[in-house]
Amino acid sequence: MSNTSATRRKLRARRKVRIAMGERPRLSIYRSSKHIYAQIIDDKSGTTLAAASTGALKESAAGSKTDRAAAVGKALAEAAAAKGVKQVAFDRGQYRYHGRVKALADAAREGGLDF
Numbered sequence: 001m002s003n004t005s006a007t008r009r010k011l012r013a014r015r016k017v018r019i020a021m022g023e024r025p026r027l028s029i030y031r032s033s034k035h036i037y038a039q040i041i042d043d044k045s046g047t048t049l050a051a052a053s054t055g056a057l058k059e060s061a062a063g064s065k066t067d068r069a070a071a072v073g074k075a076l077a078e079a080a081a082a083k084g085v086k087q088v089a090f091d092r093g094q095y096r097y098h099g100r101v102k103a104l105a106d107a108a109r110e111g112g113l114d115f
Contacts (some may be wrong), residue, residue, distance in 0.1 A: 010094040015090045025049055027088040028113065031095050031106065036069045038076050038104060040088055050079035069100035072109040075092070077111020090115040 017026065022044075030037040039051040052075040054068045063071075080088070097100045109115070 002036060006094045012111045013092055013094070017089045024087045024089045024115075027108065027113070028091045029093055029101055031096065031100060033082040034065075036065070036072055036100055036104060038072055038108075040076065040080055040083075040085055049083050049085055050076060052079060064068045066100050070103040073104035073107030074111045076104075077108045077113045081112055087110065087114045 002101070025040050025042045027038060027040050035054040037051070037053040037055075040049045042049055042052055052072045054065075054072055057068070057071055057075060062068075080086075090105060092105075097105070105115075
């Protein structure tokens with residue numbers, strides 16, 4: 001891994017999440033310029049339990065990117081509830097907790113996820 005500032009931010013955030021990762025699955029976020037992707041990962045078995053993205057949502061064409069990120073959070077919470085997942089460890093990666101990342105996290109909390 002290169003020693004870029006983005007890599008350092010990601011590792012710093014992951015280090016804080018690692019404490020809870022043994023007990024809970026991890027909610028990981030990837031943000032591109034157009035879309036946002038979120039998945040709940042069980043690190044013990046290495047499987048993805050639930051996933052959602054703006055590309056997979058039918059209403060993703062409507063609203064701002066922040067509104068679409070909130071829709072992804074709500075859809076992810078519904079998918080997680082269907083799998084029986086209630087508690088997750090939030091892994092924001094290299095992204096600051098504001099804007100689209102915050103909107104996704106708040107919508108996931110409103111949908112029933114606990115983190």
